[in-house]
Amino acid sequence: MNTLKRYQIWIALAVLTLPILARGLWFYRGIPSHPKIQAPDYAGASISQPPISTAVPEETVNPAGQVVVLDYNHSNLYDPSKIQVLVSALTARGARVEFDDGYLYLDTRLKYASAYIVISPTYAFSIDEANQVRQFAQRGGRLIVFTDPTHGIYDSDYISGNILMIPDVNAANTLLEPFGVTFSGDYLYNLLENEGNFRNVLFTQFGEDDLTRGLSQVALYGAHSVSAENGKALITGDESTFSSLTDSSESPLSGSGQALAAAALSADGNALAVGDFTFLMPPYNQVADNSLLLGAIADFALSGTRTHTLADFPYLFGHQASLLTVGDLQMTADLLAPVASLQSALQWTNTSLVVAPKAVSGSDTIVLGLLTPSDDLDRYINTFDLGLEDSASITIPGFGQIGRAGIGLMLYKPGGVNNTLILLTDLPEDLPALVSLLTSGDMSACVIQNNIGVCSIDYSGSTYDTTPPEEEIQITETSTPSG
């Protein structure tokens, strides 16, 4: 009986569970596994802080009173008030900063400038301007060009309507082309380690140069890449710094294997190109070694060994110049008027001209004389190796023999604090014209080679022949085929 009961219970249990089990198995095939779920560590995230600014050594003040010209005449995309840190760095070093707003010709400003700084230009430089800047740099002037990928001209594509940005590198490259330096229209970025944003790149690799001495980390806030043919890459990105053009760490301009550079120096060492200028502005100038870099750029601007040539007149002299005559030349009334004009012209450049019987020590000198050999003239011209013995012609190194009649010679002898300018003509009557030619600053009548200028005196005084031709052209009617 007990056995029967046990069977009955088992059957009842089986009957009881079977439908439930059947339905359960119909729907559920097992117990799902649950992966370990992990949430991002939001609490551990924090807003990054910029690297601490490095202390900047005291700047060396240059008492020479150099002038730095800042371009503001090529639709430059910067606000002068925002680059006051750069301006202050230059003035603290004894320089005077001028903004070139087009009031004077560029070549005039470059005559006296030590450095020419161009920031984010959008209006292309003309061939003349590019040549003037190239010659300026060849004579030891410094060219510094900043561009910035966050600056450019916004436009829209005519066909698609898409927003386009014409970068500032186009205009800058027209200026830098003679130096073999080229900006790329990209921007650099680093997704892994950056200064608060992928486009704010921290650079720790530097080419060896005075400009990079002491730098260990520089933060640039949106930078174009730049390459310098045979030049020097000054600030280069690491393997995780990419160009937006290629999304790779290789320079889009220099080809494979070349690291991306945000700043480069031309082969001649006179042109510096930096792909960012946001780092010049507060508060970004206070991050990492940016202040050091800014100071090094200011030093670079003022460290050129600027040599002046005749073409730089009237910016050849210091604060004082003495004018004296040599040989048989006498100061005459005819000569006084152009000398007075010369005095005015030099006053405009803060040079006071005084007439003196002999050279004044520590002062620049302007010598007026004739193309006649004399002992006191020889003191000034012996280094030029002129041949004045022939009565019909003179011999000038580099020019050969030139007839005396109607020509004037300008000879410039730079000597640090004692610069000498010598003006010579064959006849005393021609000298006022030569002085006037110099004062006008228009040297188009002169052939200038190095520091010797040979000028045609007649040219400046020539007049066009206004006599009408003997036979005037008669305009006659031409009959049409129809008569």
Add this chain to the structure above:
Amino acid sequence: MKLGNQEVTWEQVRHILLWIALPLVISILIAAAVPRPVIGLIYLNDAIYSYTAQDMIAQINYAREHPEVRAVVLVMDSPGGTVADTEAVYLELLHLRQTKPVVTSVGSMAASGAYYLSVGSDYIFAKPTSDVGNVGVIGYLPPSPLIFEDIASTGPYKLWGSPRDTYMREMEMIKQGFYQAVRLGRGDRLKVGPEVILRGQIWPGSEALRLGLIDALGAESEAVAKAADLSRVSHYQVADLYALAGVQSSSSAFFYQSPEGISMPYPKELGLYLLYIPPLPVEK
């Protein structure tokens, strides 16, 4: 009583009823109470902002609280949205995933914040040309602090929220959180590093599969099947959780509307977004 050739006594009938029929009836009744599993669908066909996020959270909570909902399929067609709302939905999804699998089926787009939500699921399906990715943050920087003659405030950033620089750094912090979410969600399945992911690129589904941003190319039905597989159920029913959760339809315009009433693809309010803003269409 005679059953066939065998004489069955009432006692025996009583025994059968007591030990077989009654348990069977009880068992059938209990078995009927075993619910048919449900694969819940949560649709996101808009940007992620306060209203859509609330709707999604209500549906996620419903799925979590109802045992018959064995898995959830997120059906995505969204360019992303605000940071806080995306994070809110994402965290709720993680909570749900602790008990129930979640599968994402990308329609035409799961960009930025929508991809953020996708990586909060166990498995991601997309179509070959779905737009997937766009990992990153976009924001309009506040203006530099100004003061006004007629508006007084008690601090330089009371009117502007935060300094521009801090705002930019905050974006970077959010981006890192986003990337962490991608890394945690995708794990070893992710075949590319941050230098690729963080570019913010948007990829077609087939490329996203190659990069490990998604798991498979497939239709919504395959996503449902995968969800059923992960939750180990069969003969399930598929239900839209929007109706089941009793979500009250409410919305406001997230995107900017031009004076002509044309909806533009960028938000109407300034702020930080996990949002993909496509190029504007051609203007004639």
